[in-house]
Amino acid sequence: MTSVWDLPDFDDHEVVHFVHDRISGLSAIIALHSTALGPGAGGTRFWHYAHREHAVTDALRLSRGMSYKNAMAGLPMGGGKAVILADENGTKTPEMLAAFGDAIEGLGGRYVTAEDVGITDADMVAVSQRTRYVSGLPVSDASSAGGDPGPFTSHGVYLGVKAAVAEGLKTDSVRDVRIAIQGVGSVGSGLARLLTADGAKLVLADVNxxxxxxxxxxxxxxxxxxxxxxxxxxxxxxxxxLGAILDEKTIPGLKPKIIAGGANNQLAKAEHAQLLHRQGIVYAPDYVINAGGIISVALEYLAQRDGEPCSREQVMERVGRIPERLKAIWQESAERDMPAANVADAMAQKRIGRA
Known part of the structure; x- marks a missing residue:
């Protein structure tokens, strides 16, 4: 395999931690992109990769995205991500989760994890038996911050879609707006229900x-x-x-003039942002619009760490700021004739000291 340092998506990552536990069969990668603002925070993905190199690339891209996401959300957290390499059968055992928890604990608090694709809150409970650096855990009090971050992500994307419609279609309502949703898992299904309640006309698709x-x-x-x-x-x-769906083949054929969704790393390559810009497509940078989940996870973790209460209302208030951040990006994009994705990257890089 090519050296990690030579991979296109290696971006001066602070740590790329390869984990293998022979007894449980766990193979995982924990990538920390930046801890300039605080401990690296980002979920754990459980996925079967055809090639291990793809898992490394995923961890690098996702952890960098988390640095940018947390910075743009104004959170005192850095960027990290973990991927657990699943076999073809998706085998997941208590022993694997325990070994994964031990690996996180061994990083001494530099990485805080939570749910992502293929991981449930029950899995995080199991991991939390071996490490304190876990968030997104179930809560008994519905008014408290915590629990599955998926609904918060859905709500943030919903607010972002409405903001994008206002920007691109010059209307404050999504009633009768035709929206094609790719992926109706936890985030996509929540988004679909919220948009339906507002009268949007939906077209849905999923690999299932x-x-x-x-x-x-x-x-x-x-x-x-x-x-x-x-x-x-x-x-x-x-x-x-999943990401990497917007490229030189797919972008020219797009009929919608607005792209706003919760998938991470939607652009296959950074240069594809320019293609969207040239086509006049209003693009909501993914790590800005989909920050609702990490806002919930981060506020829950910080409250537990500091022994201070944090309510669901406080989380929702912070999620509610997503549209204003998107509007600032689109305004600068128009003023500078620069792709929205590039504007967002520059903002995030400045905040983590990598301008």
């Missing part, structure tokens, strides 16, 4: 076609095959599955 069909029936929406969603004639395309 039955899941998309069931949600479409529930909401009175359309659904299409997962490989057809990017060709749908809509006002908004909302990617909420």
């Amino acid at each position: 076609n039955d899941r998309a069909a069931a949600l479409a029936e529930e909401l009175g929406a359309e659904h299409v095959a997962s490989d057809a969603i990017m060709g749908v004639d809509a006002d908004v395309f909302s990617p909420n599955a």
Whole structure:
């Protein structure tokens, strides 16, 4: 395998920690991009990668995204991410989670983890038996911060979609706005329900076609095959599955003039931001619009660490600031004739001292 230092997505990461536990069979990667603002915070992804190099790339890109996400959300947290390499059967055992918890504890607080794709809050409870550096744990009091961060991510993306519609379509309502949603897992399904309540016209797709069909029936929406969603004639395309979907092949064929969704690393390469800009597409940088979950996770962790209460209301207030950050990015993008993604990157880099 090529040296980590030579990979295109290596961006002066502080630590790339390779974990292997022979007894449990755990193989994982913990990447810390920057701890300039605080401990690296970011969820753990449980995924089967066809090649281990892909797992390394994922960890590098996701951890860098978390640095930017936390900085833009105004959180005193750095950027980190973990990926657990699943086998083809998705085998996940208590022993693996225990070994993973030990690996996090061994970093001495430089990394704080939570749920991500393939990981549940129950898994995080298991990990928390071996390390204190875990957030997103279930709470008994519904008014307190904590629990599954997915709904907070959905709510932030919902607010971001509305802001993007206001920017691109010059309307404060999403009623009758046609929105194509790619991925209806935890975040995408929550987003779909919120938009349906506002009268939006949805087209849904997911790699699990039955899941998309069931949600479409529930909401009175359309659904299409997962490989057809990017060709749908809509006002908004909302990617909420895995990343690297926007590239030189897919961008020219996009019919929507707005892209706003919760998927991480939507651009296959940084230079693809310029293609969106040239096509006049209003783009909501992913790590800005999808920050709701990490806002919840970070405030929960900081409250526990400092012994101070933090309510769900406080979390929602912070999530509610996502549209104002997007508007500032779009304003500067227009003033400087610069892609929104590049504007956001420059803002984030300045905040973590890497301008």
